[in-house]
Amino acid sequence: MDIIDFLIQKNILDEEKAKRISTEAESSGKKPEEVILENEIVDEEALFQAESEMLKMPIRRVEVQDVPFKALQLISEDSARYYKIAPLALDGKKLEIGMVYPKDLTALGALQFLSRQANFIYTISLITPSTFEALMKQYRGLKGEMKRALQELEEEMKKQKAIKEKKQEAFTRLVEEAPITKMVAVIVRNAVEGGASDIHIEPSKENLRVRFRFMGDLHSSLFLPMRVHAAVIARIKILSNLKIDETRVPQDGRFSMTIDDRNVDFRVATFPTALGEKVALRILDPEAGLRNFEELGLEGSNLEKVQVAMKKPYGLILVTGPTGSGKTTTLYTMLRQLNEEDVNIVSLEDPVEYLIQGMNQSQVRPEINYDFAQGLRQILRQDPDIIMVGEVRDSETASLVIHSALTGHLVLSTLHTNNAFGIVPRLVDMGVEKYLLPVTLAAGMAQRLIRKLCPDCREQIKPSKAIKELIVRVMEGAPADLQKRFAPHLADLKIYKPKGCKRCGSSGYAGRIGIFEVISMTDSLAEIVLSDPTEARVAEEAKRQGMVNMMQDGVAKVLDGVTTIEEILQVAQESK
Numbered sequence: 001m002d003i004i005d006f007l008i009q010k011n012i013l014d015e016e017k018a019k020r021i022s023t024e025a026e027s028s029g030k031k032p033e034e035v036i037l038e039n040e041i042v043d044e045e046a047l048f049q050a051e052s053e054m055l056k057m058p059i060r061r062v063e064v065q066d067v068p069f070k071a072l073q074l075i076s077e078d079s080a081r082y083y084k085i086a087p088l089a090l091d092g093k094k095l096e097i098g099m100v101y102p103k104d105l106t107a108l109g110a111l112q113f114l115s116r117q118a119n120f121i122y123t124i125s126l127i128t129p130s131t132f133e134a135l136m137k138q139y140r141g142l143k144g145e146m147k148r149a150l151q152e153l154e155e156e157m158k159k160q161k162a163i164k165e166k167k168q169e170a171f172t173r174l175v176e177e178a179p180i181t182k183m184v185a186v187i188v189r190n191a192v193e194g195g196a197s198d199i200h201i202e203p204s205k206e207n208l209r210v211r212f213r214f215m216g217d218l219h220s221s222l223f224l225p226m227r228v229h230a231a232v233i234a235r236i237k238i239l240s241n242l243k244i245d246e247t248r249v250p251q252d253g254r255f256s257m258t259i260d261d262r263n264v265d266f267r268v269a270t271f272p273t274a275l276g277e278k279v280a281l282r283i284l285d286p287e288a289g290l291r292n293f294e295e296l297g298l299e300g301s302n303l304e305k306v307q308v309a310m311k312k313p314y315g316l317i318l319v320t321g322p323t324g325s326g327k328t329t330t331l332y333t334m335l336r337q338l339n340e341e342d343v344n345i346v347s348l349e350d351p352v353e354y355l356i357q358g359m360n361q362s363q364v365r366p367e368i369n370y371d372f373a374q375g376l377r378q379i380l381r382q383d384p385d386i387i388m389v390g391e392v393r394d395s396e397t398a399s400l401v402i403h404s405a406l407t408g409h410l411v412l413s414t415l416h417t418n419n420a421f422g423i424v425p426r427l428v429d430m431g432v433e434k435y436l437l438p439v440t441l442a443a444g445m446a447q448r449l450i451r452k453l454c455p456d457c458r459e460q461i462k463p464s465k466a467i468k469e470l471i472v473r474v475m476e477g478a479p480a481d482l483q484k485r486f487a488p489h490l491a492d493l494k495i496y497k498p499k500g501c502k503r504c505g506s507s508g509y510a511g512r513i514g515i516f517e518v519i520s521m522t523d524s525l526a527e528i529v530l531s532d533p534t535e536a537r538v539a540e541e542a543k544r545q546g547m548v549n550m551m552q553d554g555v556a557k558v559l560d561g562v563t564t565i566e567e568i569l570q571v572a573q574e575s576k
């Protein structure tokens with residue numbers, strides 16, 4: 001049934017009017033609703049009440065100013081106007097879309113396409129044309145502010161030219177002028193309010209492109225004329241104390257800005273390209289990335305060993321794994337637990353990723369000789385209790401880290417090895433005296449990140465024979481307590497596979513979690529360290545200790561339905 005029939009049925013339209021509307025709609029290509037409203041045959045409210053009744057969809061009323069900028073980013077203004085679809089609300093990846101014509105197949109097709117492109121899932125609500133028009137004004141926000149700032153800038157530039165000052169002076173003054181300052185502030189504020197994680201300002205042949213990263217994906221947000229390029233970059237450099245006239249080498253810096261009563265930090269990196277300098281800003285949300293051990297995936301005996309090591313008054317805790325395996329997040333989680341008023345925590349990082357209240361964090365600057373080793377020497381004069389060093393990269397840092405642990409400090413750091421057994425041999429390779437290790441190394445942990453199954457759509461399956469054999473074999477090698485926990489399940493094995501639903505954007509996965517292995521210093525490990533610290537010997541001792549290795553921890557997470565066997569096999573392959 002279409003709206004005309006429905007209105008006749010409701011006695012809102014008579015046959016004759018209905019026929020006129022149909023004819024006009026057909027000849028003009030307009031929707032019957034549009035014809036009705038244009039000719040004021042039925043008022044909007046009554047028409048859409050009927051529409052709502054017919055479609056069995058309530059009319060969605062929205063406070064237009066509540067639509068988040070991030071939601072607007074997902075549907076361009078052009079698409080929104082053309083298809084009469086408007087973003088209303090965003091919850092994670094779930095976008096609520098307001099549609100004036102929810103049964104419009106072309107619009108629905110477009111929406112499906114957009115959702116795949118921008119990686120969101122959506123629900124549809126019915127809105128009236130007036131709500132739709134009000135929503136469209138939202139798009140004007142960012143662009144409008146920018147346009148005004150640009151106009152002011154143009155006038156400023158004209159004036160400068162007229163004065164014909166010395167070039168450099170004129171430029172410096174221009175950068176300090178209100179329009180450029182405002183422009184940068186508008187970009188930054190919109191990104192933060194929209195919940196973006198990064199801002200990229202990039203020169204191209206035609207224009208200066210501003211892109212925001214939301215939920216992992218980059219979206220073009222704004223195009224500015226290239227003539228503001230130098231001034232915008234310079235303004236950001238001034239904010240972050242970088243050299244304005246140095247445009248040929250990358251520079252790093254950071255600055256803070258108060259946005260909506262919140263203090264937000266930005267990490268800035270400039271990069272020279274063929275078309276000029278680009279700048280990337282990472283928005284550092286003080287809350288993001290801070291999780292507890294359970295959320296990290298650290299559990300059972302592995303967690304116990306870490307907690308024992310953290311309680312020691314001095315010693316070294318090392319986290320190892322490749323880049324992107326979540327080592328830094330693990331260090332921050334430990335530091336947050338250790339962060340109490342009566343302890344002095346000092347960190348040396350490259351770069352500082354999250355600011356933790358009450359901690360003294362500093363960033364290494366190798367270009368001015370302030371590297372990890374140099375920084376550590378300085379730090380030791382600050383009377384710290386706990387020291388975090390971003391990474392042990394060279395023998396000088398290794399020896400300083402050991403020395404710090406030996407002189408009564410708890411030291412946390414990261415190292416590059418494939419697994420926990422590799423830590424001792426690696427330190428020995430770096431020139432650390434073997435006999436210092438048993439007294440200093442409190443715990444060594446290795447980790448990887450794996451994808452978590454979406455809990456809403458994962459599907460239970462019976463594994464293939466090969467997978468089943470693999471799982472049984474891994475579990476047979478596991479420590480007794482882990483074996484005991486899963487023994488009842490091994491006879492009738494059930495695991496899960498990804499399916500995909502609206503919540504997880506059809507990927508079947510949602511979020512990531514770590515798999516871990518932790519080795520702690522024992523008398524027998526000490527003996528091995530002193531005599532023959534090879535990976536093989538350390539591995540034997542780990543097994544004797546009842547260490548749950550990454551593979552076993554991973555398979556346990558498969559059996560718990562947290563992830564898939566494929567995820568584990570993939571990282572297991574990489575850690576060989």
Ligand SMILES: [Zn+2]
Pocket residue numbers: 454455456457458499500501502503504505506508509
């Ligand atoms: Zn799902």
